[in-house]
Amino acid sequence: xxxxxxxxxxxxxxxxxxxxxxxxxxxxxxxxxxxxxxxxxxxxxxxxxxxxxxxxxxxxxxxxxxxxxxxxxxxxxxxxxxxxxxxxxxxxxxxxxxxxxxxxxxxxxxxxxxxxxxxxxxxxxxxxxxxxxxxxxxxxxxxxxxxxxxxxxxxxxxxxxxxxxxxxxxxxxxxxxxxxxxxxxxxxxxxxxxxxxxxxxxxxxxxxxxxxxxxxxxxxxxxxxxxxxxxxxxxxxxxxxxxxxxxxxxxxxxxxxxxxxxxxxxxxxxxxxxxxxxxxxxxxxxxxxxxxxxxxxxxxxxxxxxxxxxxxxxxxxxxxxxxxxxxxxxxxxxxxxxxxxxxxxxxxxxxxxxxxxxxxxxxxxxxxxx
Amino acid sequence: xxxxxxxxxxxxxxxxxxxxxxxxxxxxxxxxxxxxxxxxxxxxxxxxxxxxxxxxxxxxxxxxxxxxxxxxxxxxxxxxxxxxxxxxxxxxxxxxxxxxxxxxxxxxxxxxxxxxxxxxxxxxxxxxxxxxxxxxxxxxxxxxxxxxxxxxxxxxxxxxxxxxxxxxxxxxxxxxxxxxxxxxxxxxxxxxxxxxxxxxxxxxxxxxxxxxxxxxxxxxxxxxxxxxxxxxxxxxxxxxxxxxxxxxxxxxxxxxxxxxxxxxxxxxxxxxxxxxxxxxxxxxxxxxxxxxx
Ligand SMILES: Nc1ncnc2c1ncn2[C@@H]1O[C@H](COP(=O)(O)OP(=O)(O)O)[C@@H](O)[C@H]1O
Ligand SMILES: [Mg+2]
Numbered sequence: 001x002x003x004x005x006x007x008x009x010x011x012x013x014x015x016x017x018x019x020x021x022x023x024x025x026x027x028x029x030x031x032x033x034x035x036x037x038x039x040x041x042x043x044x045x046x047x048x049x050x051x052x053x054x055x056x057x058x059x060x061x062x063x064x065x066x067x068x069x070x071x072x073x074x075x076x077x078x079x080x081x082x083x084x085x086x087x088x089x090x091x092x093x094x095x096x097x098x099x100x101x102x103x104x105x106x107x108x109x110x111x112x113x114x115x116x117x118x119x120x121x122x123x124x125x126x127x128x129x130x131x132x133x134x135x136x137x138x139x140x141x142x143x144x145x146x147x148x149x150x151x152x153x154x155x156x157x158x159x160x161x162x163x164x165x166x167x168x169x170x171x172x173x174x175x176x177x178x179x180x181x182x183x184x185x186x187x188x189x190x191x192x193x194x195x196x197x198x199x200x201x202x203x204x205x206x207x208x209x210x211x212x213x214x215x216x217x218x219x220x221x222x223x224x225x226x227x228x229x230x231x232x233x234x235x236x237x238x239x240x241x242x243x244x245x246x247x248x249x250x251x252x253x254x255x256x257x258x259x260x261x262x263x264x265x266x267x268x269x270x271x272x273x274x275x276x277x278x279x280x281x282x283x284x285x286x287x288x289x290x291x292x293x294x295x296x297x298x299x300x301x302x303x304x305x306x307x308x309x310x311x312x313x314x315x316x317x318x319x320x321x322x323x324x325x326x327x328x329x330x331x332x333x334x335x336x337x338x339x340x341x342x343x344x345x346x347x348x349x350x351x352x353x354x355x356x357x358x359x360x361x362x363x364x365x366x367x368x369x370x
Numbered sequence: 371x372x373x374x375x376x377x378x379x380x381x382x383x384x385x386x387x388x389x390x391x392x393x394x395x396x397x398x399x400x401x402x403x404x405x406x407x408x409x410x411x412x413x414x415x416x417x418x419x420x421x422x423x424x425x426x427x428x429x430x431x432x433x434x435x436x437x438x439x440x441x442x443x444x445x446x447x448x449x450x451x452x453x454x455x456x457x458x459x460x461x462x463x464x465x466x467x468x469x470x471x472x473x474x475x476x477x478x479x480x481x482x483x484x485x486x487x488x489x490x491x492x493x494x495x496x497x498x499x500x501x502x503x504x505x506x507x508x509x510x511x512x513x514x515x516x517x518x519x520x521x522x523x524x525x526x527x528x529x530x531x532x533x534x535x536x537x538x539x540x541x542x543x544x545x546x547x548x549x550x551x552x553x554x555x556x557x558x559x560x561x562x563x564x565x566x567x568x569x570x571x572x573x574x575x576x577x578x579x580x581x582x583x584x585x586x587x588x589x590x591x592x593x594x595x596x597x598x599x600x601x602x603x604x605x606x607x608x609x610x611x612x613x614x615x616x617x618x619x620x621x622x623x624x625x626x627x628x629x630x631x632x633x634x635x636x637x638x639x640x641x642x643x644x645x646x647x648x649x650x651x652x653x654x655x656x657x658x659x660x661x662x663x
Contacts (some may be wrong), residue, residue: 052556073562085553089575098571099561146557 003028003186004049004154009058011044019044019210021058026203031180031187035197036207037233042190045207046156049188050079062153073102078147079156082163084139086131086146093127096145103150117149120179137168144179157189161196173199194234198222206230224358228365231285231358237335240291242328243362244284246277253277255284255357260310260326267305269354273370277359282368285358288322288335296337297351305352311342323348412436412631419627435628439617439636443629446616452633454606455613459593459640461524462609466531467588473532474539474584475577479569481540482547483555493544499537504597515602524607527599531592539584546580547573582648590641610637 002025011019019041026032034042047053049060051072060067067075078099086095096117097110105113118124121141131139140160147155160176161169177200180187191197197204198218206213206221206229214226225231225239232238244255247266253274254266274282290298297304312331315322316338323334323342334350342348359368411419412435414428441451480486481493511530515521520529550573558568599609608616614637618630 047556050556050560052559072556072560077560079557079560081553081557083551083553085551085557087554087558087572089572098558098563102562102567146561 002026003030003063004188005059005061005064006045006049007059007061009045009048009060010056011041011048011053012056017056017210019048022212024205024212024215026186026188028186029184031189031200031202033189033191033197033201033204034207035191035194035204035234036213038192040207041210042192042207043158046079046158046188046190049154050077050156051075073099076150076153077156078150078152078154079158080143080147080160082159084131084143084163086139086142088131090130091127092123092129092131092134092142092145095131095142096149099146099150113149113151117145120148121145136164137172140164140172144176148179148183153186155185155187155189157187159191160189162191162193176200194236198234204234206233208233223356224367225285226367228283228285228360231360231367235287237288237322237333239285239287239358240327240330240332241360242284242286242330242332243281244328245281246274246279248275248278251275255282257284257328259308260312265307267307267352267354267357268303269357269359270303271357271359271368271370274359274368277368281362283360283362283365284328285360286332286352287356288333290353290356291332291334292351292353293336293340293342294349294351296340298353298355301353301355303354305354307350307352308347309350311344311346311348314342314344408631408635411628412635414628416624416626416628435626435632436636438626439629439633443617443626443633444620445613446620452610452613452617452636455608455610456636458524458603458607458613459610462527462531462599463589463592463640466528466535466592467585469528469532470535470539470588471581471584473536474541475543475574475581476569477536477540478543478545478547479573481544482550483552483568483573484565493540496537496540499534500541504534508597508601512602522603522605522607524603527603527607527609530598530602531588531595535588535592538587542580542584542587543577546577550576586644586648589644593641 004026006022006024006026009019009022010017022045024032034045036042044053048055049067051067051070055068062075062077087098090098093114097114100110100113114127118127121144123138123141123145126134126138126142131142134142140163143160157176161172164172173196180200189196189200197206198221201218203215203217204221205215208229214221214230216224221230221234225234228241232241242257244257246269247254247256249266253269253271255269256264256266259265269284294304294306309325309327311323312325313323315324319338321336321338321340321342323336325332325334336342360366361368407424410427411424413431413433415430415432415434418426418428418430439452441453442449443451445452445455477496481489512521515526515529518526518529520526554572555568558572563571593609594611595609596611596615599612600615603609604612614633617633
């Protein structure tokens with residue numbers, strides 16, 4: 001029993017099922033991020049928690065209370081919308097206290113709560129303004145104030161940062177994280193931005209096509225993705241997924257890859273269970289940072305393998321230099337130190353961190369577990 | 371809406387702009403001349419008009435025609451002036467406009483924010499009601515008013531105009547609220563606001579522009595209606611338009627043109643006033659800033 005239980009919940013619009021048996025249990029104080037591409041059902045799921053969408057089947061419980069059919073205002077939740085949804089005709093102060101007023105909180109208490117929230121979010125000086133007179137970042141703060149003031153059991157956020165410019169988005173991200181660390185309220189947060197998901201969450205549910213593809217900590221999701229979708233969706237640039245053949249040599253499974261020159265090279269995979277795949281093809285997932293110049297390789301890893309390959313394109317990005325090349329017949333991205341000496345068209349020695357390599361079944365695209 | 375006008379004005383150039391203003395001035399004159407003539411002749415003694423000079427300014431200024439039109443002129447058989455009928459019209463138009471606007475706004479709110487199965491069909495039917503010709507409903511409506519016992523009364527006219535006005539009012543508000551962010555309604559639901567609280571705390575305060583449009587439209591149409599007035603309330607409850615007709619047609623002997631002109635202006639005055647007063651509240655951009663654009 002968690003604090004917030006999403007128990008075998010499905011959602012259909014008419015005959016179309018858009019969410020299939022979602023099962024997530026959230027512990028008190030957790031920061032759960034629902035992440036996935038547009039149209040995968042994140043907002044639908046959030047709205048079902050909020051009570052804005054009906055639950056077709058299954059149950060949603062908050063603090064062990066079944067929420068099916070309970071009005072949104074009676075769930076003790078608060079929500080921050082992508083558009084902020086501030087009431088245009090009300091001042092900032094009225095916007096923030098409207099919910100308390102509707103719940104019959106006395107005026108004195110409302111004013112006290114308003115003061116606290118305004119101080120916490122540093123919006124004291126904006127209280128008399130109308131939403132139309134605020135900047136994007138300020139509106140965002142007011143929207144959060146409106147949610148905070150209710151002191152809810154669960155905070156729901158629907159892509160709250162996607163209307164902000166890049167710089168402000170990063171700042172607000174940090175601020176939301178700080179706020180969560182201070183208040184320790186349970187949060188469910190929807191985003192399509194995998195970096196937001198990684199940085200904010202204590203746990204991530206990666207969604208696609210109405211299914212939760214994987215539920216886990218950011219590290220679990222990043223290091224051991226359940227399938228090719230999760231592997232390529234999380235992380236930027238995306239994980240390289242290369243078709244390889246498995247060959248066991250001296251008891252150690254090797255990935256046989258065709259390099260840029262058409263030569264077969266073999267890379268030892270430290271996953272003994274892959275011996276069962278001897279002679280068959282698999283998909284090998286290697287993150288760009290596990291494919292780098294020798295000096296940039298992870299010194300903690302005991303499975304760095306050297307490999308020569310021709311450099312296709314180099315893209316200096318300040319902190320790193322990205323190299324695109326052909327490997328296993330696919331375009332592959334390697335992440336080098338900024339100062340690595342690589343030039344387009346030359347052969348170069350890459351260091352491959354095979355400890356971080358992930359193997360996928362080419363048919364089901366599911367991870368082959370050790 | 372009118373966002374692009376400034377750019378256009380800037381690019382037209384001086385000569386072009388002068389031309390545009392000239393044309394506009396011409397049209398304005400075209401529309402104003404009849405009104406000016408009515409005004410001039412309504413403050414002239416009858417003798418000057420029958421003397422043949424309609425265009426000239428009065429030699430003797432007088433407000434007697436106005437006073438006569440308002441309170442003593444012969445309307446049908448009674449020398450009451452237009453005054454009682456003016457109040458009849460007010461008694462008809464104010465409740466009809468208020469009721470239509472309230473119901474229209476509620477309909478628009480429900481049809482956009484509380485969608486239900488078949489809502490588009492309901493809206494389609496309401497839209498259809500806007501296009502039913504008046505003549506078709508005359509006889510059925512007379513029967514209904516008779517059954518309700520309100521034929522020949524202002525209440526009966528209010529009912530007729532409400533029935534017709536709801537379609538238009540609903541159309542206006544539905545289209546306006548369709549562009550109103552649904553997330554605001556959802557936020558208010560989470561905040562604990564009920565059906566009516568959301569309506570008048572969130573939607574109505576932002577409905578100024580469309581309410582002005584709706585009220586102007588309804589007021590003008592209902593005030594100027596002649597057919598329903600003549601059909602259902604031609605006696606004591608007759609509205610201004612019917613009375614004006616009676617004023618013009620019932621003069622025995624001399625036709626008092628100056629009184630007729632004054633009466634016609636009196637009949638037109640309220641709609642003019644509504645434009646001048648309400649037009650000023652036609653504030654655009656009331657919604658700016660509720661949602662990041
Ligand atoms: N009212 C609706 N009627 C029918 N289908 C809907 C409705 N709302 C959402 N959907 C469908 O449900 C799916 C999930 O939508 P949504 O939860 O908004 O996606 P996300 O927030 O992940 O981008 C989409 O395929 C969308 O087309
Ligand atoms: Mg969404």
